Amino acid sequence: MSDELYIGLMSGTSMDGIDAVLARIDDHGAEFLDHQNTPWPADLQKGLRNLATTGQVDIDQLGSLDSLAAEQFAKAAIQLLEKTGKQAADISAIGSHGQTIRHRPTAATPFTMQIANPSLITERTGITVVADFRRRDMAAGGEGAPLVPAFHAAVFGKMDEERVILNLGGIANITHLPADEANSTSGFDTGPANTLLDYWVRKNLGTNHDEDGQWAAGGSMNGELLNRLLTDAHFQLEPPKSTGPEYFSPDWIKQHLADYPDLAPRDVQATLTALTAVSIEQAISAQAPNCQRVITCGGGVNNGELMRQLAEQMAPIPVESSAIHGIDPAHVESLAFAWLARQTLHRHPGNLPSATGASHPVILGGIYPA
Numbered sequence: 001m002s003d004e005l006y007i008g009l010m011s012g013t014s015m016d017g018i019d020a021v022l023a024r025i026d027d028h029g030a031e032f033l034d035h036q037n038t039p040w041p042a043d044l045q046k047g048l049r050n051l052a053t054t055g056q057v058d059i060d061q062l063g064s065l066d067s068l069a070a071e072q073f074a075k076a077a078i079q080l081l082e083k084t085g086k087q088a089a090d091i092s093a094i095g096s097h098g099q100t101i102r103h104r105p106t107a108a109t110p111f112t113m114q115i116a117n118p119s120l121i122t123e124r125t126g127i128t129v130v131a132d133f134r135r136r137d138m139a140a141g142g143e144g145a146p147l148v149p150a151f152h153a154a155v156f157g158k159m160d161e162e163r164v165i166l167n168l169g170g171i172a173n174i175t176h177l178p179a180d181e182a183n184s185t186s187g188f189d190t191g192p193a194n195t196l197l198d199y200w201v202r203k204n205l206g207t208n209h210d211e212d213g214q215w216a217a218g219g220s221m222n223g224e225l226l227n228r229l230l231t232d233a234h235f236q237l238e239p240p241k242s243t244g245p246e247y248f249s250p251d252w253i254k255q256h257l258a259d260y261p262d263l264a265p266r267d268v269q270a271t272l273t274a275l276t277a278v279s280i281e282q283a284i285s286a287q288a289p290n291c292q293r294v295i296t297c298g299g300g301v302n303n304g305e306l307m308r309q310l311a312e313q314m315a316p317i318p319v320e321s322s323a324i325h326g327i328d329p330a331h332v333e334s335l336a337f338a339w340l341a342r343q344t345l346h347r348h349p350g351n352l353p354s355a356t357g358a359s360h361p362v363i364l365g366g367i368y369p370a
């Protein structure tokens with residue numbers, strides 16, 4: 001393998017923290033070397049959540065969160081350097097996804113917005129930063145998401161088996177890897193994975209997530225409510241499609257629950273967990289009916305009840321953790337942004353028009369030289 005080292009920095013819509021990975025990357029794939037997880041300080045997390053979910057945005061608050069988030073991204077990279085004994089000069093580039101605060105691919109004037117000032121990350125770390133990956137794809141007519149399918153194809157593609165890679169972050173996205181047609185990899189956001197689950201436990205239990213899905217496991221799913229939630233327009237849309245927590249939002253669930261005033265909170269959690277599992281199964285059977293294996297990654301892999309329901313929905317197709325295929329589920333997304341940074345530095349496209357709907361492949365992002 002080459003000696004090109006990259007750092008990937010990712011914070012997804014769950015806003016649980018920054019995942020940083022160090023990887024050796026070449027034309028054939030990525031070799032994971034080490035990682036560092038940096039949780040958001042509570043006040044900063046609250047500010048970012050507020051920015052991402054309220055309609056009213058204060059520009060002064062936006063500006064300061066852009067800088068504060070960048071300081072945390074830089075800290076994550078520096079901690080990873082210290083942990084691994086690497087110097088800034090050893091790293092070809094950092095791929096920084098930034099923090100998405102709004103994603104509106106279907107608005108009259110589409111836009112997507114990620115913050116965490118890349119100039120500040122370059123200055124603090126002394127490492128070239130590649131950032132702002134999504135907007136070039138959107139400029140080319142794409143949704144700006146999902147951007148991970150090209151990476152999934154590079155590391156999980158297999159010539160004799162049709163696979164789906166399923167990422168369970170705040171939102172769930174799938175990559176469809178056909179067995180023989182290397183160029184027809186596609187992907188899209190199926191809908192919510194954890195975002196509604198996290199919101200509902202935060203509201204009712206005051207915790208960040210439903211540990212192992214145990215709260216949901218003790219509730220009873222309400223079939224009528226589930227069917228109603230499944231009629232949402234996003235689930236019916238043909239891909240390419242992408243979405244975010246500004247769509248599958250607290251207001252979205254509140255509106256639906258208005259007709260179910262007597263439903264116990266725990267039963268709502270059970271129903272939302274079923275919504276994630278069933279909407280994913282429906283998306284896979286509609287778009288990848290010949291799929292032979294589902295490989296899962298993202299924090300949702302730690303939700304035992306969600307994984308149990310997914311396995312039940314998908315049976316007899318096996319649902320496995322990406323760990324079985326060589327990459328810990330927590331590191332797939334951050335590795336993807338390290339890989340995308342290398343694509344950009346080498347002037348290779350990073351988007352797949354079959355996943356984002358862009359009119360052509362484009363080199364993604366901006367380069368902030370050290």
Ligand SMILES: Nc1ncnc2c1ncn2[C@@H]1O[C@H](COP(=O)(O)OP(=O)(O)O)[C@@H](O)[C@H]1O
Nearest residue numbers: 012013014169170194209211212298299300302
């Ligand atoms: N032990 C666990 N039990 C249940 N859910 C978990 C657990 N660990 C992580 N999660 C879920 O995974 C989410 C984080 O997943 P992640 O892949 O980082 O998403 P994102 O890319 O949106 O940040 C958490 O918000 C939580 O919902």
Ligand SMILES: [Mg+2]
Nearest residue numbers: 012014016017
């Ligand atoms: Mg996360």
